[in-house]
Amino acid sequence: MTLVTDPTAPRIALVGATGLVGNTLIQLIEERGFRYRDVHLVASARSVGRELTVDGRPYPVQNLEGFDFSQVDLAFFSAGASVSAKYAPHAVAQGALVIDNTSHFRMDPDSPLVVPQVNAHELDRRPVSGVIANPNCSTIPLVRLLQPVEARWGIRQAVVSTYQAASGRGHSGVAELREATAASLADPADPGPAEEFTPSLSFNVVPFIDRLLESGFTFEEQKMLQESRKILGLPHLDVTTTCVRVPVVNSHSEAAWIECHNPVDRAELVALLAALPEVTVHDQDTPGAFPTPRTVADRPDHVHVGRVRVAEHNPRGFWLWLVADNIRIGAALNAIQIAEALLERGTL
Ligand SMILES: NC(=O)c1ccc[n+]([C@@H]2O[C@H](COP(=O)([O-])OP(=O)(O)OC[C@H]3O[C@@H](n4cnc5c(N)ncnc54)[C@H](OP(=O)(O)O)[C@@H]3O)[C@@H](O)[C@H]2O)c1
Known part of the structure; x- marks a missing residue:
């Protein structure tokens, strides 16, 4: 169990918890024994009413709109660049340190862009912006x-x-590849849906x-x-x-x-x-x-x-x-390794 009462363990929020990256963050927290004092799972209004488990305990998915970030020390954002642009500054203003998986803050000079195996020294100090950016998956x-x-x-x-x-486009990218491939197998002239990927990615x-x-x-x-x-x-x-x-x-x-x-x-x-x-x-x-x-x-x-x-x-x-x-090295694992490095350094 990685839910602990130790006051040095962070209270965390996973924004985009229902997505591919968010699901994998939960898996990695469990696999790596990442210690936390409390966890909040946050997504859009669409997911309110859903429940996800972390370390065997059920948690309700909370709506990002109106979520109180003063309850958390560390917030992982994996819900798209426009969501980070709007809500990460709000999370920082409420006292949370943000690790952002989207492209929004990557080139911001006040937000370090970190791959712990390469430039962990950037985590020695809390960033001016309150945001640490996770680089692109490739x-x-x-x-x-x-x-x-x-x-x-x-x-x-x-x-x-x-x-x-296809997983680079999240759950919907994977679903579209499967659906388009099935359509083309049934009828080679049918490329299937092509919304996430244009033209269709089936046999392409x-x-x-x-x-x-x-x-x-x-x-x-x-x-x-x-x-x-x-x-x-x-x-x-x-x-x-x-x-x-x-x-x-x-x-x-x-x-x-x-x-x-x-x-x-x-x-x-x-x-x-x-x-x-x-x-x-x-x-x-x-x-x-x-x-x-x-x-x-x-x-x-x-x-x-x-x-x-x-x-x-x-x-x-x-x-x-x-x-x-x-999803792991290109997003969730790098984000968790940033958090682990912050904790090792006492930067949180
Ligand atoms: N997939 C990758 O390889 C990869 C790699 C690096 C970075 N990233 C970045 O990580 C982010 C998430 O990617 P993903 O692959 O996990 O996508 P995904 O499977 O489509 O998941 C998107 C997540 O964002 C949430 N979300 C979307 N709009 C929202 C809103 N307005 N308010 C609150 N939550 C919202 C969704 O919640 P609902 O379920 O409620 O809709 C869901 O939890 C993206 O910015 C992506 O660029 C992805």
């Missing part, structure tokens, strides 16, 4: 690998293609995530550049990305070409990556070994790396294939 695993590469060889440029799962890949910017890049692609720079403290880091939605239920994959300033030794690179915390390099038995969204499910709290290839014609550059659970 950015988190990438920067965990880029940081040691930058320190050892210096990065000239990273070119990344993502292969992002869609090179478009989030909204289009004037530059021709999507907001999802811009996030990877801007957020990587902020987290790594490298304002001139050159990262360029194509973000693609694929008909996979869960876990995002990325193919990354990383060109360094200095020649890279493959054995040293593999050893460097394998020594990172919570990273599995699939290279032990055969250098061609690779992880996939299906095969990483038995170790969902690790970033999985394979297909490590230093280019024969250009030994300064190498390719990586990485797979990481976007």
